[in-house]
Amino acid sequence: MSGMKSRVRLTAGRVGDFTCPPGKSQTFLWDTEAPALALRVTPTGRKTYVFESRLSGATLRLNIGTAADWPIEKARGEAQRLKVLVDSGIDPRELERQQQADKAAAKDAATAKALTVGDLWPLYLENGRPKRRDTWKPRYRADLEAMAAPGGEKKKRGQGVKRPGPLFPLMALPLAGINEDTLKSWFDREALSGKHQAARALMMFRGFLRWCAARPEYRSLTDRDAGRAPAILESLPPNTRRVDKLMSEQIAGWWASVEQLHNPVHSAYLRALLLSGARREEIATLEWSRIDWRWKTITIADKFELTRTIPLAPYMAWLLDGLPRQGKYVFHSSGQHGYVKDARSSMERVLADCSVDHLTFHGLRRTFTQVARRIVPGGVPAQISGHKPSATAEGYNILTLDELRPYMAQIEAKFLEVAGVQFDAQAAPGVLRVVAG
Structure with a gap:
């Protein structure tokens, strides 16, 4: 401050009597x-204790608090504390900002540490996605x-209510508490109800941990490798690859049993799975609008792309x-759902009728690949059935629909031959017919 400073020993009486001149x-x-302490008063009568000193050649003035809130001795002690900081070259304002930032960071850390898996799971469902895809299937x-x-x-089938999902206990x-010990304890409990479901x-859950670890705000809370601890891996059931499929000799019996099903939609659905090599959900969700009768194509959902288009062979049409x-x-x-969601009962009747011990819907897909690879280039069945990664590894060129069409016809004809079905593929559209043999 410029000019002479009026100095007295501040007392309660002097503070109370001090006023602002007109x-x-x-x-x-x-x-x-405390020479750095002053009582400031305004025309309205508001009285505030202030601290003033010099720091790095510049005047530094800070408000301490109102005279109503701060006793004189407390204000004097605060001024002396601030003076020590300034004399040490520390700006009290910067120190205060840093302290506030540290408090905020500590509060955020405490909040983050309290984040539960359940808090983040909906975000994972909304924003997480598998490799090579923009959204979940x-x-x-x-x-x-x-x-x-x-x-x-309440269960949709049978009596009683649904039990909690395997991940619900987590x-x-x-999130910060998920480690190999908690996951091992959880897995052991869930495995008692079914090891494969727990696996x-x-x-x-590993996918969830990877998603959390990939985000800066959750990375420090996430033990990405918790689910890969040796103690857990040792408890996993053997990862046996399913290889079920129809032998060539079984196709005719299976086909005949499918034709005898009382549900014509299920009958057509099962044959369409075999003839296309598609995944069951891909065929089940086929829409009428996706069939081009003029140019003989079908556009179906795809695991790796949004859709894929394949030729519509004569019998399938x-x-x-x-x-x-x-x-x-x-x-x-x-x-x-509006479409065939579960045809297991029909499949079980077919298998019992044709004396095939075991066959999954995916086994029909394997059967398609097995038969098709005997008569057409190896990459063709992969492209038709949507095995994009495998097809790339095999190094074949992606074929156009026109190039695929004769191969598709050959594959279909081979299945009809093995199934013992005589079909007039040359019949005009609209009057296609199966010829009894």
Whole structure:
């Protein structure tokens, strides 16, 4: 401050009697015991203790607090504390900002440390995605939700309520508390109800941990390798690869049993799976609008791309054309999904009738590949059935629809031959027919 400073030993009486002279915006009364402490008063009568000193050649003034809130001795002690800092070359303002930042960081850290798996799981479902895809496949997304569901809902089939999903016990745990010990304890408990289901849940949870570790805000809280601890890996069931498929000698019996099904939609659906090599959900969700009858193509959902288009061979065209138009899906169902969601009962009747011990829907896909590879170049079945990664490894060129069409016809003809079905592939559109043999 410029000019002479009025100094007295500040007392309660002097503080109470000090006023701002008329015509001034403020005036100061300086303390003799703490020379950097002053009482500032304004025309409104507001009285505030201030600290003033010099730091790096510049005047530094800070408010300490109002006279009503700060006793004189407390204000004097604060001024002396600030003076020590300034004399040490420390700016009290910067120190205060740093302290506030540290408090905020500590508060954020405490909040983050309290984040539970359940807090982040919905974000993972919304923003997470598998490799090479922009979004979850609907079925896998539904599985993720079911794995973490609390249960308690009435079963759609049978009596009672649904049990909690395998991952539900982890939802209440802090993310920072997920380590190999907690996961091992969780896995051992869940494995008592089914090792394979617990193992699948673990694989899904690993994806969640990878997602968390990839985000800066959660990285420090995440033990990405917790699910790969040796103690857990040793407890996993053997990862046996399924190899079920129809032998060539079994195709005719299987086909005949499928034709005898009372449900014509399921009958057509099972044959379409075999003739296309597609995954069951890809065929099940086929829509009428995705069939181009003029140019003989089908566009179906794809695991790696959004869709893929394959040729519509003659028998498949006849088979689909014979189905009733009841809704947008070709393989219509009166269930909530609108399409065939579960044809296991029909498959079980077929297998019992044709004396095949075991065959999954994916086994039909393997059967397609097995038969097709005997008669067409190896990359062709891969492209038709949507084995994009394997097809790339085999090093074949992606074929156009025109190039695929004769191969598709050959594959279909081979299946009909093995199944003992005589079919007039040259019949005009609209009058395609199966010829009894």
